[in-house]
Amino acid sequence: MLRYTLGRLxxxxxxxxxxxxxxxxxxxxxxxxxxxxxxxxxxxxxxLQRLRVQLGLxxxxxxxxxxxxxxxxRGDLGESVLLRRSVTDAILERLPVTLGLTFxxxxxxxxxxxxxxxxxxxxxxxxxxxxxxxxxLVGLSLPDFWLGLVFIWGFAVQLGWLPTGGYVPFGxxxxxxxxxMAMPAGALALTQMGLLARMTxxxxxxVLRQDYVRTARAKGLPxxxxxxxxxxxxxxxxxxxxxxxxxxxxxxxxVVIEQVFSLPGVGRLIIGAIQRRxxxxxxxxxxxxxxxxxxxxxxxxxxYAAVDPRVRYGR
Amino acid sequence: MITRRTLGKGTAAGLAAATIxxxxxxxxxxxxVVIAQQAQPPSLDAATTTAQASRNINLHIYETLxxxxxxxxxxxxxxxxxTISSDGLTYTFPLRRGVKFHNGKVMNSADVxxxxxxxGKVGGSAFIMRPVDTIxxxxxxxxxxxxxxxxxxxxxxxxxxxxPCAIIPAEEAGKEAGKIEIIGxxxxxxxxxxxxxxxxxxxxxxxxxxxxxxxxxxFGGKKTAHFDGVTIRFMPxxxxxxxxxxxxxxxxxxxxxxPAAQRLKDDRNVRAYEMMPWAFQTLMMNHxxxxxxxxAFRRAVQAALxxxxxxxxxxxxxxxxxxGWQHPGTTYFxxxxxxxxxxxxxxxxxRALLRESGYRNEEVIVLCDSSFSNHKxxxxxxxxxxxxxxVNVKLVVVDWPTAFNQRTRxxxxxxxxxxxxxxxxxxxYGVVGFFSGHAPVQHERDPGIEAAxxxxxxxxxxADRKQAVADFQRRMYDQAISIKCGDVGIVQATRANxxxxxxxxxxxxxxxxxx
Numbered sequence: 001m002l003r004y005t006l007g008r009l010x011x012x013x014x015x016x017x018x019x020x021x022x023x024x025x026x027x028x029x030x031x032x033x034x035x036x037x038x039x040x041x042x043x044x045x046x047x048l049q050r051l052r053v054q055l056g057l058x059x060x061x062x063x064x065x066x067x068x069x070x071x072x073x074r075g076d077l078g079e080s081v082l083l084r085r086s087v088t089d090a091i092l093e094r095l096p097v098t099l100g101l102t103f104x105x106x107x108x109x110x111x112x113x114x115x116x117x118x119x120x121x122x123x124x125x126x127x128x129x130x131x132x133x134x135x136x137l138v139g140l141s142l143p144d145f146w147l148g149l150v151f152i153w154g155f156a157v158q159l160g161w162l163p164t165g166g167y168v169p170f171g172x173x174x175x176x177x178x179x180x181m182a183m184p185a186g187a188l189a190l191t192q193m194g195l196l197a198r199m200t201x202x203x204x205x206x207v208l209r210q211d212y213v214r215t216a217r218a219k220g221l222p223x224x225x226x227x228x229x230x231x232x233x234x235x236x237x238x239x240x241x242x243x244x245x246x247x248x249x250x251x252x253x254x255v256v257i258e259q260v261f262s263l264p265g266v267g268r269l270i271i272g273a274i275q276r277r278x279x280x281x282x283x284x285x286x287x288x289x290x291x292x293x294x295x296x297x298x299x300x301x302x303x304y305a306a307v308d309p310r311v312r313y314g315r
Numbered sequence: 316m317i318t319r320r321t322l323g324k325g326t327a328a329g330l331a332a333a334t335i336x337x338x339x340x341x342x343x344x345x346x347x348v349v350i351a352q353q354a355q356p357p358s359l360d361a362a363t364t365t366a367q368a369s370r371n372i373n374l375h376i377y378e379t380l381x382x383x384x385x386x387x388x389x390x391x392x393x394x395x396x397x398t399i400s401s402d403g404l405t406y407t408f409p410l411r412r413g414v415k416f417h418n419g420k421v422m423n424s425a426d427v428x429x430x431x432x433x434x435g436k437v438g439g440s441a442f443i444m445r446p447v448d449t450i451x452x453x454x455x456x457x458x459x460x461x462x463x464x465x466x467x468x469x470x471x472x473x474x475x476x477x478x479p480c481a482i483i484p485a486e487e488a489g490k491e492a493g494k495i496e497i498i499g500x501x502x503x504x505x506x507x508x509x510x511x512x513x514x515x516x517x518x519x520x521x522x523x524x525x526x527x528x529x530x531x532x533x534f535g536g537k538k539t540a541h542f543d544g545v546t547i548r549f550m551p552x553x554x555x556x557x558x559x560x561x562x563x564x565x566x567x568x569x570x571x572x573x574p575a576a577q578r579l580k581d582d583r584n585v586r587a588y589e590m591m592p593w594a595f596q597t598l599m600m601n602h603x604x605x606x607x608x609x610x611a612f613r614r615a616v617q618a619a620l621x622x623x624x625x626x627x628x629x630x631x632x633x634x635x636x637x638x639g640w641q642h643p644g645t646t647y648f649x650x651x652x653x654x655x656x657x658x659x660x661x662x663x664x665x666r667a668l669l670r671e672s673g674y675r676n677e678e679v680i681v682l683c684d685s686s687f688s689n690h691k692x693x694x695x696x697x698x699x700x701x702x703x704x705x706v707n708v709k710l711v712v713v714d715w716p717t718a719f720n721q722r723t724r725x726x727x728x729x730x731x732x733x734x735x736x737x738x739x740x741x742x743x744y745g746v747v748g749f750f751s752g753h754a755p756v757q758h759e760r761d762p763g764i765e766a767a768x769x770x771x772x773x774x775x776x777x778a779d780r781k782q783a784v785a786d787f788q789r790r791m792y793d794q795a796i797s798i799k800c801g802d803v804g805i806v807q808a809t810r811a812n813x814x815x816x817x818x819x820x821x822x823x824x825x826x827x828x829x830x
Contacts, residue, residue: 032716036723048723082357083510084493094511152558164559165550167512262550264511272355272511275686277716 005302012294019290020283024068027279028061034081034277055081068283077287078280080273087284090269095288097167097265101188101257102250104181108189109196109250110243116193117200118235122227124205132197139194144253148187148260155183165262184261188253192246196239203238207231236307244300248293346829347544348813350567350822351556355511355549361481361499362430363492365439365737370476371569371821372514372547374534376417377481377499380408380427380458381474382535385819387645387740389474392525392535393422393482393500394458403465403775408458414523416484417504418496424452429488430481431460431473437492439478443469467780468744468772475741476534476820502540502825516545531826533819541828560585560808567822571808573631584811588818591635592642592802594736596626596693599797603725603758606679611672613795616730619665619704620697622658626801629692635802640739640746640788642802646777647743649785653792657799665704676707682728686715689803693732725758734803740820743784747771750787750796757797763790 035051052058059067071078077087113136120132156164162183168176207213208231216226255267266285273281354368361373382392391397394408414422428450435444446466451459462469473480487495497505500523503516518540528536548565550556557575559565561582571579576587598620606612626634638657641647659665679701683694691712698710711728713721722731738745749756751768767790770783790796807818815827 030717032714032718032720034716036716036719084358090510149552149554152555157558157561160562164562164564165552165555166548166564260552260555262512262548262552262555264509268511268551275714275716276357 001302001305005298008298008301012291012298015294016287016290020069020072020287023283023286024061024065027277027282030277032277033057034279036277064279068280072287077284080278080281082273082276082278083281087280090281091266091284091288094264094266094269096169097263098251098254098258098267100170100177101181101185101254101263101265102247104185105188105192105250105254106243106247108185109192109246110239112189113193113196114200114235114239116197118204118227118232120197120201121204121208122223129201133201136194136197139190140198141194142190144187144191145256145260147190148184148257151183151187152260165260167263180261180263184257184263187260188250188257191253192250195246196242199242200235200239203235204231207234210234233307237304240300240303240307244296244303247296251289251292342539342541342815343828343830344541345543346541347546348542348566348824348829349546349548349564350569350824351548351550351559351565352569353549353551353553353556356514358493359497359505359508359514360437360493360495361479362434362438362483363478365478367736367821368549370479372516373479373481373499374476374501374821375503375516375545375824376497376501376505377479377483378501379474379480379482379534381470382533383474383476383740384533384535387533387642387742389470390532390535391527392474393427395527397470403467404462406460406462406469408460410456410458411523411525411527412456414500415521416500417498417519418484419521420484422482422484422500423455424458425455426485426488427458427482428452429485430483431458433483433488434480438480440472440475443472443475443480465773465775467775468742471742471744475737475745477737477741477745502538503545506544511549513546513548516547518543531817531823538825540825542824545824560810563810566810566813567816567824568808569822571806573633573806576806576808579808585808586811586813586816587806587808588816589633589804589806590818591633591804592637592739593805594734594803595640595739596629596634596689596800596803597733597735597797598693598697598800599722599731599733599756600795601722601725601729601731601758602761602796604729606672606674606677607729608759609672609674610794611668612674615665615668615672615674615704616701616706617656617792617795617798618659618661618668619700619706620658620798620800621660621700622800623660624700625693625696626803628696629689629800630803633804633806635804637802638792638799640791640799641743641784642739645742647781647784649781649788652785652788656792656795662704669704669706674706676705679706679708679729680727681708681710681730681732682718682721683710683712683732684715684718685712687734689734690718690732693800694730697730697732722756731756737820743771743780743787747784747787750791761790761794761796763794764796 035048035055035057068078080087080090083090116132120129123129152164155162162179166180168180170177213226213231216230254265255271258265258268259271269281270285273285352368352371356369356372357366358364358369359373361377378393380392380394381389384390393411393414395411398407410424410427416422431450435441446462446464446469448461448463453459481499483495484498487498502519502522504519506515506517508514522540524537526537530536531538553572556568557571560568571587579585600607600613602608622636626636636658637643638654639648641649681694681698683690685691694710698708701708721727738749747768751764764787767783767787771780774780774783807822809816812830813827814830
């Protein structure tokens with residue numbers, strides 16, 4: 001297992017290298033730079049050029065690339081030109097917000113999605129099944145930013161239960177954190193909830209037709225024990241696969257949701273950096289996101305072994 | 316002619332409170348007011364940034380030697396006034412005495428000298444210090460600035476809020492851009508900055524008011540901080556900002572979309588304040604390549620455009636049809652000059668001018684960006700109007716940095732939509748400078764505009780400078796250098812319990828209070 005894990009971690013290096021190279025190339029191809037943003041519309045060509053020299057934007061792309069990789073090997077992601085601080089610090093400061101949001105959305109999606117899928121599968125083609133699946137389809141079809149705005153209108157403006165936006169750190173006030181995260185996580189989770197519900201239902205229907213389930217029922221075990229303990233355990237593998245993919249999608253969705261709910265997360269940092277062409281932040285942010293994707297995929301593969309005795313990695 | 320949709324009784328009530336209600340209402344001290352703005356400030360080092368998001372915050376913290384009054388004219392703030400020598404070369408500023416920085420130190424001439432010198436190095440509009448030869452401090456309360464040559468725009472430059480020439484302690488002035496401690500002399504002091512979240516300010520209890528004035532006036536005057544603290548939140552989503560105002564989480568919005576203001580006109584808890592004018596909507600033209608290098612073609616564009624349609628669509632109805640390249644009511648407004656060529660919407664005349672220009676159906680690129688909705692809508696409407704007279708228009712919509720970058724090139728664009736906000740507010744120097752000098756926006760220098768610019772920046776008599784602005788405006792229309800579409804307004808909004816609020820270039824949190 002250890003050897004397998006190390007192998008996977010090593011294989012991530014070329015993946016991250018390709019990601020950073022592609023992002024460097026894309027950034028170089030996009031017109032406009034941060035000097036334009038900083039100088040404002042009435043800046044002269046001379047002022048713009050002076051700013052470009054100050055910011056090091058006059059250097060050839062290859063030179064900038066070599067310098068960036070050199071610094072990266074020393075663990076330095078560079079300095080944000082607009083924030084005037086280390087990119088690593090800027091990302092680390094915002095990472096808890098994005099990870100907290102993604103984690104809470106994942107919990108919502110798994111708990112409610114899997115539960116809904118199981119309920120639907122236990123009574124296939126019933127009104128319950130049709131209703132749950134219709135709701136799942138609605139969840140899958142709605143864009144999360146729109147849902148976010150609807151949640152704000154409903155839960156904040158009309159009912160006054162939750163704040164319209166903003167962030168309360170967990171360390172300062174856990175209940176405040178939950179209140180500030182409930183709507184964004186809910187809006188983010190709904191799509192994945194629908195996906196997981198449909199996936200769980202399909203897997204559960206397969207499993208419930210298996211002989212060992214029939215045997216368990218024949219032995220007189222209570223229905224909930226058969227569904228949750230015997231059938232549920234075998235539904236876990238495909239659910240984990242989908243949940244692993246969901247983490248990636250949720251991280252991507254967090255970018256938009258952070259804008260809607262004014263959350264100071266990594267997504268908002270990257271969007272701001274793209275709008276202002278703050279290259280070091282874009283590079284660092286993309287590298288971090290790619291790293292999280294790679295690690296989540298690895299975690300999913302390792303989880304297979306934990307939940308399915310048939311899966312073993314290396315010896 | 317003024318055309319705007321009414322915002323209903325909320326607006327009327329708000330304006331009434333702001334203008335005539337103030338003296339009668341008991342002032343109350345205390346409370347934490349929360350403002351929301353779309354963007355976060357790129358820097359709180361006031362001198363170094365021209366961003367509106369920074370200005371909204373920084374002008375609560377920092378002050379300048381001269382500020383701008385309610386209509387945008389320069390007025391003394393940290394200086395008692397100024398004496399200008401007859402040759403226009405020596406400016407003597409007596410300073411207000413006893414003014415304290417937020418660190419407790421009393422401001423003196425050394426701080427002012429160090430701040431002005433720093434501005435010349437790192438200032439967002441550092442060019443305003445180019446004419447300066449020496450800065451002397453004959454005593455602790457006097458600063459003498461000597462210029463190399465007469466530059467009547469000097470006071471306008473150092474009083475502009477664009478990238479404010481903020482006075483900071485001399486100990487900070489040696490530091491590079493963005494690395495200073497946030498210390499000013501303003502009515503609020505800096506407390507905390509959480510990136511992507513908020514900035515917190517607290518009332519500066521040792522603030523020394525400018526008793527030369529009776530009340531607030533623009534960015535200057537006698538400022539009184541009633542709120543204990545001000546929190547400025549950065550909320551990119553307009554819908555969330557509006558919702559926050561409705562729920563009472565937010566007390567002030569720097570801008571409220573016009574449709575939202577109309578929707579909330581019956582909400583007793585919200586007050587909307589129109590501010591007109593806020594900016595110019597313009598269509599810049601590139602003279603470096605055909606067909607916009609051709610005067611007859613540019614005149615055809617000028618004749619074809621229907622400004623009412625452009626402005627109504629691009630501003631959601633909050634606009635004013637004015638031809639002037641300065642705001643009416645300001646010192647340099649040039650009256651009716653050029654008015655006969657504004658908003659012609661004459662397609663026959665436009666087609667005739669097109670034929671005269673020898674136009675051969677070349678592609679005409681209208682460049683605009685999607686980052687500012689006004690820019691995009693202006694480009695779209697203008698493009699349709701030009702198509703109607705037979706121009707082969709290609710509309711290019713990109714993001715702001717891309718559009719800005721493109722317009723600095725001599726090729727790849729013919730018309731570019733741009734809203735000029737702070738420049739016309741600053742007066743004529745920024746607006747005329749936009750079309751003159753070594754890098755005019757139209758890429759080709761026009762002798763008439765250059766002559767007007769020289770006259771404006773060297774004439775010591777105000778009458779001559781006014782004539783220079785009139786000459787500039789005449790040339791803008793006669794040569795169809797670029798197109799002024801009209802004036803754009805904005806709506807600022809508060810909760811109803813924010814008393815004595817008056818809309819301005821920033822949401823000012825002095826001289827207003829909670830009921």
